[in-house]
Amino acid sequence: MAKQNTILVVDDESSMLRYMETLLELESFRVETAVNGLEAVKRIERGPLPDLVFMDLLMPEMDGLQALERIHKKKPEVKVVMLSCVSDTAKVVQAMRLGAQDYLTKPFEKHELDKVLERCLGTDQANVEPVCEVEELDGGGFFLAATVAMKKIHNEVGLVANVDIPVLILGESGTGKEIVARLIHQRSARKTRPFMKVNCAALPAELLESELFGYEAGAFTGANKAKPGKFELCNKGTLLLDEIGEMPPHLQAKLLHVLQDGEFSRLGSRASVRVDVRVLAATNIDVQQSIANKTFREDLYYRLNAFTLNIPPLRERKAEIPQLLRHMVARMAEDYGRTPLSLSPRFIDACMNAPWPGNVRELGNFLKRFLILGDESVAIKELAAQTASAEAEAAQAAVPANGDLKGMVRNVKDDAEIQAITRALMQTNWNRKKAAEILNISYKAMLYKVRQYGIKPPRNRSLHFVDKD
Ligand SMILES: Nc1ncnc2c1ncn2[C@@H]1O[C@H](COP(=O)(O)OP(=O)(O)OP(=O)(O)O)[C@@H](O)[C@H]1O
Numbered sequence: 001m002a003k004q005n006t007i008l009v010v011d012d013e014s015s016m017l018r019y020m021e022t023l024l025e026l027e028s029f030r031v032e033t034a035v036n037g038l039e040a041v042k043r044i045e046r047g048p049l050p051d052l053v054f055m056d057l058l059m060p061e062m063d064g065l066q067a068l069e070r071i072h073k074k075k076p077e078v079k080v081v082m083l084s085c086v087s088d089t090a091k092v093v094q095a096m097r098l099g100a101q102d103y104l105t106k107p108f109e110k111h112e113l114d115k116v117l118e119r120c121l122g123t124d125q126a127n128v129e130p131v132c133e134v135e136e137l138d139g140g141g142f143f144l145a146a147t148v149a150m151k152k153i154h155n156e157v158g159l160v161a162n163v164d165i166p167v168l169i170l171g172e173s174g175t176g177k178e179i180v181a182r183l184i185h186q187r188s189a190r191k192t193r194p195f196m197k198v199n200c201a202a203l204p205a206e207l208l209e210s211e212l213f214g215y216e217a218g219a220f221t222g223a224n225k226a227k228p229g230k231f232e233l234c235n236k237g238t239l240l241l242d243e244i245g246e247m248p249p250h251l252q253a254k255l256l257h258v259l260q261d262g263e264f265s266r267l268g269s270r271a272s273v274r275v276d277v278r279v280l281a282a283t284n285i286d287v288q289q290s291i292a293n294k295t296f297r298e299d300l301y302y303r304l305n306a307f308t309l310n311i312p313p314l315r316e317r318k319a320e321i322p323q324l325l326r327h328m329v330a331r332m333a334e335d336y337g338r339t340p341l342s343l344s345p346r347f348i349d350a351c352m353n354a355p356w357p358g359n360v361r362e363l364g365n366f367l368k369r370f371l372i373l374g375d376e377s378v379a380i381k382e383l384a385a386q387t388a389s390a391e392a393e394a395a396q397a398a399v400p401a402n403g404d405l406k407g408m409v410r411n412v413k414d415d416a417e418i419q420a421i422t423r424a425l426m427q428t429n430w431n432r433k434k435a436a437e438i439l440n441i442s443y444k445a446m447l448y449k450v451r452q453y454g455i456k457p458p459r460n461r462s463l464h465f466v467d468k469d
């Protein structure tokens with residue numbers, strides 16, 4: 001016979017305890033109750049562990065948040081669902097931060113309770129949501145890991161944070177490379193020192209050089225005053241070199257020198273400056289390929305990859321989507337001062353089936369749009385269209401390479417893409433960031449495509465690319 005699941009319900013209102021007991025016993029759960037947080041903590045410390053805990057937020061003696069914190073310190077594997085009231089938005093968000101698995105807003109209906117039970121303890125074990133790990137980021141944002149692969153990364157972040165070596169963070173655009181870099185910094189002994197980021201793809205070579213290494217007065221026309229670069233400003237801290245794969249070769253040589261000796265000189269100066277900066281590098285390009293093409297120095301690669309973290313794309317960890325969505329909803333609700341709404345299973349399923357080429361960033365943007373517009377069927381239709389076109393593309397890619405037909409299709413697709421990109425660029429006066437927004441692709445994807453297709457402004461236009469903000 002299957003094991004009977006035990007559920008602990010913690011609430012100071014006896015009517016609520018009775019309501020839950022009745023509903024849960026109907027479903028053949030073994031129910032235990034506690035009337036405040038302290039009693040719940042004691043019950044859990046005594047063991048055996050319940051399979052699930054429903055915990056009220058406001059209670060005398062010890063409230064739900066304190067109890068959750070105590071329980072998770074000792075027994076992080078215990079799944080806790082918060083019972084909240086409409087007015088408790090901020091507390092719900094805090095509970096999610098402390099690792100609550102889910103929340104139910106009182107008063108709730110039986111079918112809502114059933115949904116939570118299915119997600120936490122469901123009969124279909126493959127669909128039961130695992131306990132997720134959530135870590136807050138200083139300065140806002142969070143890191144969530146729910147799959148084995150992401151929990152491994154979370155663990156590795158903890159291990160590497162305090163070993164003062166460079167870390168190479170690889171992953172597609174929007175997978176969370178910057179979040180991981182911030183976590184490494186805030187877990188390290190450098191956490192009270194600056195964390196800075198330089199995007200190596202966003203600046204032309206000369207600007208990037210002065211941004212990184214600074215310059216002396218008179219180093220070039222317009223350099224009226226000396227200016228320190230990020231390496232100096234970030235002394236004793238952590239510097240994230242984003243899009244490292246785009247760094248021009250002569251800067252790669254200079255960077256290698258800093259990594260080896262901790263020394264460099266400002267532009268226009270011979271004197272060397274000593275710094276103590278931990279370098280983290282991130283990229284979404286295939287580094288091995290770039291080494292083979294000779295656009296990325298192999299010796300620099302070996303310096304940087306003392307430790308490498310490979311962040312998997314979202315499509316390879318779709319099991320994380322429901323929890324990512326729930327955490328994002330709770331935080332967005334807090335930002336917009338609304339009650340966190342509970343997402344329908346249809347909506348969550350559609351999200352789990354979508355391809356998410358822009359990864360977690362795209363998921364977040366999509367959710368934000370949905371929360372603003374509030375039309376679930378439109379959102380689901382949008383996702384279905386994306387899923388269908390990704391499937392069509394995959395099917396096309398799977399056609400055996402019988403030369404011409406495949407090539408022809410690819411050319412047509414490329415031409416259409418070039419036209420759309422050029423049109424958006426013209427429309428935005430060649431602002432690649434705005435053009436990317438119009439086309440609903442990431443800025444990175446825009447940069448990549450402009451480079452891939454060699455799209456340039458018309459000759460009579462003496463414009464430089466103006467980007468980002
Ligand atoms: N594990 C995660 N948990 C919670 N949020 C995440 C996670 N990973 C990414 N995000 C969110 O997704 C967005 C993109 O993350 P981030 O900027 O770190 O990606 P990236 O890999 O650096 O992207 P790019 O290559 O485009 O610079 C951010 O809003 C971030 O908060």
Ligand SMILES: [Mg+2]
Pocket residue numbers: 177178242282
């Ligand atoms: Mg990034």
